[in-house]
Amino acid sequence: MSKKRIGILTSGGDCPGLNAVIRGAVKASGQLGYECIGFLKGYEGLYDPVRYINLTPKNTTGTLNQGGTILGSTNKGRFAATVGVADRVEIDPELLAGVKTTIDQLGIEGLICVGGDGSLAVAQQFHEYGIPVVGVPKTIDNDLSATAFTFGFDSAIDCATNALDRLHTTAASHERIMVLEVMGRHAGWIALHAGIAGGGDVILIPEISWTYEDVCHKILDRESNGKRFTLVVVAEGAELPEGGLVGKDQQGAQARLGGIGQVVAMEIEQRLHRETRTSVLGHLQRGGAPTTFDRVLATQYGAHAVRLVTEGRFGEMVCYHPPEIESVPIIEAVNQLRQVDPQGSAVQAARALGVSFGDRPTEDSPFGIRIETSNTATADDVELDAEFTLDLVEAATEEALS
Numbered sequence: 497m498s499k500k501r502i503g504i505l506t507s508g509g510d511c512p513g514l515n516a517v518i519r520g521a522v523k524a525s526g527q528l529g530y531e532c533i534g535f536l537k538g539y540e541g542l543y544d545p546v547r548y549i550n551l552t553p554k555n556t557t558g559t560l561n562q563g564g565t566i567l568g569s570t571n572k573g574r575f576a577a578t579v580g581v582a583d584r585v586e587i588d589p590e591l592l593a594g595v596k597t598t599i600d601q602l603g604i605e606g607l608i609c610v611g612g613d614g615s616l617a618v619a620q621q622f623h624e625y626g627i628p629v630v631g632v633p634k635t636i637d638n639d640l641s642a643t644a645f646t647f648g649f650d651s652a653i654d655c656a657t658n659a660l661d662r663l664h665t666t667a668a669s670h671e672r673i674m675v676l677e678v679m680g681r682h683a684g685w686i687a688l689h690a691g692i693a694g695g696g697d698v699i700l701i702p703e704i705s706w707t708y709e710d711v712c713h714k715i716l717d718r719e720s721n722g723k724r725f726t727l728v729v730v731a732e733g734a735e736l737p738e739g740g741l742v743g744k745d746q747q748g749a750q751a752r753l754g755g756i757g758q759v760v761a762m763e764i765e766q767r768l769h770r771e772t773r774t775s776v777l778g779h780l781q782r783g784g785a786p787t788t789f790d791r792v793l794a795t796q797y798g799a800h801a802v803r804l805v806t807e808g809r810f811g812e813m814v815c816y817h818p819p820e821i822e823s824v825p826i827i828e829a830v831n832q833l834r835q836v837d838p839q840g841s842a843v844q845a846a847r848a849l850g851v852s853f854g855d856r857p858t859e860d861s862p863f864g865i866r867i868e869t870s871n872t873a874t875a876d877d878v879e880l881d882a883e884f885t886l887d888l889v890e891a892a893t894e895e896a897l898s
């Protein structure tokens with residue numbers, strides 16, 4: 497009789513650590529007497545045409561520290577289950593039936609789907625259809641609820657921190673204001689953590705309302721203390737004080753965020769007449785070797801996902817509840833966006849050090865807290881907001897750049 501089989505695929509935007517998950521799953525499967533099959537280009541490889549490779553400890557050797565994914569990935573494609581962050585779109589039943597046939601014909605006991613919120617929403621629909629899946633959470637944004645960390649996040653903040661270290665010296669040499677725009681979509685985790693690790697002076701995130709006056713106030717305050725340069729870290733999804741996000745509307749798909757760094761820099765320059773420069777880190781945050789932390793996390797996720805398959809715990813997603821790797825129903829992870837808690841200890845520690853979040857301290861609130869959103873926002877809330885504000889955004893961007 498042929499060996500039992502486990503399938504694996506990587507879906508959505510890539511991030512460091514995907515290969516470490518694959519390698520972890522392949523090795524763990526082998527130990528338990530399973531063969532491993534890797535589907536190519538995400539969900540696309542599951543049907544019409546079916547495209548896969550056999551994965552073995554031999555052909556995954558040396559991949560632990562490789563960025564990207566040896567299986568390739570597709571963002572959206574035919575298997576989109578969401579338009580916004582959590583607006584459910586039903587997958588074509590013909591596709592679902594086709595995938596089920598593939599899984600049955602190849603004798604796959606369970607399919608490990610490695611992806612972010614959109615890809616896990618697809619996995620959830622597979623599960624509801626009766627396709628045996630388990631999920632592994634991936635994204636540099638760290639915005640999936642039900643897990644303390646997604647792999648890829650640590651590598652992204654390492655990259656952003658390194659950028660801040662470099663900007664620090666040139667900012668000091670030229671006495672300039674440096675604005676660094678980082679990714680993260682509607683969550684400020686990358687900006688917050690890199691901002692703290694890289695000594696940012698101002699951190700602007702989606703979860704805390706801010707004003708240009710208060711950003712400028714911080715810059716002037718530093719000058720009055722003899723610091724003639726300032727590092728500003730801005731999350732791509734931070735809302736402008738006048739309302740709106742900066743990015744491109746994509747007709748029926750999620751907005752592509754980006755450009756706020758330039759808007760903030762120009763406004764600072766106009767208001768303070770100080771030399772200001774912008775760097776947009778972009779996809780550098782998604783490439784390269786995973787950090788040690790991400791290698792360990794991704795390897796554990798891969799091994800634990802295999803265990804879920806062998807125990808028949810389908811419809812579950814591995815998660816990290818420090819110090820343990822556990823699992824939760826996939827549905828719990830895709831329904832809610834996990835944002836930064838403005839009252840959380842990381843924000844408070846930064847404030848205690850004098851970092852500004854673009855909201856000026858008041859007597860009632862000496863650390864300058866002005867909170868208008870919370871970390872309990874649902875993904876729907878955020879997406880509605882984004883849709884509502886994109887027109888304003890484009891107007892704001894044009895005005896700022898004209």
Ligand code: F6P
Pocket residue numbers: 509571612635636637679680681732752753782
């Ligand atoms: O979700 C990961 C992420 O890198 C976000 O931080 C960013 O907004 C988006 O993906 C970029 O997507 P794309 O690679 O499609 O431009």
